Amino acid sequence: MRSDRWKMAIVEADTVRERLQPETAPLIVHIVRQFLPNRGGLEDVVANLGRQTVRRGYRVRVVTLDSLFTAPEDRLPPRENINGIEVVRIPWSGSSRYPLAPQVFRHLGDADLVHVHAIDFFFDALAWGRLLHGKPMIVTTHGGFFHTRKYATIKKIWFRTLTRASALAYRRVVCCSASDLKQFAEIVPDSLLIENGADIGKFADAASRRPKRRVVTIGRFSVNKRLDHLLDAMGVLKTRDPEWHLDIVGAESDLNRADVEAAIEDRKLSGRVTLHVSPDNGAIRRIIAEASLFASASEYEGFGLVALEAMSAGLLPVLNANDAFTTLAGRHPVIRLADFTNPETAATVIEAAYDALARQPDVVRTKLLDAARGYSWDIVAGRYIDLYRSLNVTAADRI
Template sequence: MHERILPVAPAADDGATAPFADRSIVHVVRQFYPMIGGLEDFVRNLVGRQVGRFGSVRVVTLDRLFIEPDRQLPARDLIDGVEVWRIPFRGSPRYPIAPSVLGCLGGADIIHVHAVDFFFDVLAATSLTRRTPMVATTHGGFFHTAKFRRLKSAWFNTVTRATASRYRGIACCSESDLATFRQIAPSRVRLIENAADLDKFGDAAARRPARSLITIGRFSRNKRLDHLLDMMQVLTASDPAWHLHIAGSASDWSEADIRAMIAARDLHSAVTLHVGPSNADIRAVMGACSLFVSASEYEGFGIALIEALSAGLLPVVEPNAAFRSLSRKHDMVRLAGFADPAGAAAAVEAAHSALSERPEALRQAAITSARQHGWETTARLYEDLYRDALG
C-alpha cells in the first residue's frame, strides 16, 4: 500500500481551488517511489499536492530502481492519485539514457524536469519540436562529489549552459545551487528551497536525552559513513552507552560493505544498521534518539536535516555548503568536521550536554525551527514559477 500524500490547501490569494484546472503537468525524474530518498520524497510530495489543482498530473520515471537493477517495475501505476509512467533505460545511473521519454509528453501544457541529467539535456535539445513550456529544479546539479570535477565543470559550462537556455525557469533548491546556476542562466534562476514533510517524523525524538544518534540516507560514498564510524570509536571508548543507528539503502556502498566497516572497527554492539526502512520504522528508531548526525560531504539541500529538526533531534553535521546555509537559519544546528573523529565526537558530546541542561526547550526549539520549511509556501512558489512559464 502506498503511503498517502495529502493535497496542499488552496492558496488563499488564488480565489480558486484549482488554479490550473485546464492545464496538464508532466514531471520527469529519474527515480520515483518506491525509491526513497531526498529527491524522490520531494517530487512525491510536490506532485501529490498538485492533484486537484491541475487538470492532470503525470510522472515519467525509469522502470528500475538503481538499488535494485534486476527488478522491473510496472509500466503504469497510480500513486497518490498521480499517473506514473515508467520507461526503460540503459547506461549508468549517473547518466541513464532513456530516449522513450519523448513519447511520454503528449498533452502536457507544462513539463517540469527534476535534476540535471539526461532528461534535462534531451528535453532541451528537442524542445523546438514541442514548444511546450519547460521548467526545472536543480536538486544539487551533478556536483555531489569531487570525482571527475574537471569534466563536470567543462560539461556544465558548455552543454548545461546551452540546455539551460531552453527552460523558462530554473528553481534552485539551495543558495549554493543558486550561486552555481546563476553563472550560466542568470535571467532564468530563482531560489525555491526544498520543503520537507514535517508530519512524517514530527515530534518523534526521545522525550528524555539519550546517548543515541541517527543518520539517514543512501549508503553513498559522499555520505562518509566511514567517518561516522570512526567517530563512534572515539565516543564509545569514553562511554560505551553511545549508540548509532544508520538508516538507509544500498548505493555506492552495499549493505555488506557497511557491515564490514562496522566489524573492522569492532562496533557490533554500538551500531545498528537499518536497511530499506519504512518511514514508520525510522520514526520508531527516532523515538530512542536525541541527536541527528551526518558526515555528508555534499547535499543538494539537506531535507533529512530538516526532517530531523521536525522530530526534535539536535543535528551535528558536516559543514558542507548546504548544511552551512541551513545552520544560518537554524541556531541549534552544530557543525563539525567528521574527518577529525575526536573533534566530531567532542561536538556530539557537547550537543548532548546542552540538551541535558534544557531538554524540552531545545527539543521544542528544533521542532519550531523546522516549520519555516513547510510545504505550503514551497508549493505556492512553484505555482508562481508555472504561471510565469506559461506566460
C-alpha cells in the first residue's frame, strides 16, 4: 500500500497539463542541440525542467536542431508545441559533436533569460555574440565535453582557454554533478551545483516483485557506454548460471543496431541477450517489470540520470566505478560498484547484488525508492526557479 500511494503521488506531482501562458509571463529560452522526439539524458532534463517551469507560470521556448543526429536527412517540423513548451527547430551543419547553427540568434529577441545546455557551439556562439543579443544567460554543463578520453589533450587546452573565455559571458555556470563542479570550478570559481532531477514517475515501482536473474541496461548505443564490457560480464554469468538474461534498451548513436547485434553474436549470447531499439516508455516499463537488476558499464557519465530512474523502478543498480557513479554510490550505499574492465569481477558483483536482493527484496526495494524520491523534478526545478528569481526573472507560482 505504501509504495502504491508513493507511486500515485509521484505520477500526480510530475503530471503537467498543457496550457498557454499569458504573453506577459516571463520567457525562458532553452538552447539545446537535441530535443524531443529524441530521447536521452540531455533531452529528458530539458523536457522535465521545461514542463515544471511552465507549471510555475513561465513561458518556455526550446530552440534546437531540426534533425536528429541519428537521422540527419529527416527534417523535423520547424515549430511544435509539446506539453506547453514552444519548440523551434533550426537548420545546422557540421558534426554532431559541434553542430553549427547560427540561426539561433533569430529566436532570442523576446527572451527574459537564455538557458544554454551543454558546452558546445551554442555555448560559445551565444557568449561571443552577447553584444548582438544582449540577453542574460546561464549555462548548465551536462558533463562538458569529456564524455570520452579521445583527444583528451586538445579538450583540456580548449577547456582552459576558449571555454574559460566563453564562460565569462554567463551570469551563472550551473554544474549538474559533483564531478562537473570539481572540473568547472577550475575555470569558474563561483560555479553553482544543481544536480539533475530524474523522472521518477516514468517507471515508478515497476520492477519485478520476485527476484529474477534478469538485468536491464538503458542508454544510447554509444562507445563510451561500453556495452562490450557489459556483454563480456554477461558471458561470464552465462557460464555460471543459465538463467541470467540481459535486456539492452536504447537508441542508435555511435553504434547502430547491427553493431550491437554483431557484438552479441560474437560472444555467442543469442538467447541470453535481447536488444530493444528505441522502444517507447510503455514498452520499457514492461521490460523492467521482468527484471530485478540494472547495470551500466559506462566509462563516463555527466550525472547518472538513468541509474536514478532505474532505482525509482526498484531495480538494484550495478554500476561501473566512474566518477559520477562513485559519487552517487557514496550517497546511496544500496548501489553496487564494479570494475567492468574485468568481466569476472563484474560478474561476481552482479551475482552478489542479486543474492542481497533475494535475501531481503522488500528492504532493498524500499531503500531504492526512498533514495530516488529525493531527485524528483518537482524539487530540482524549484532550485532552478530560485536561480531564475535571483536574476530577477520571476513569475506567479501556479502550482
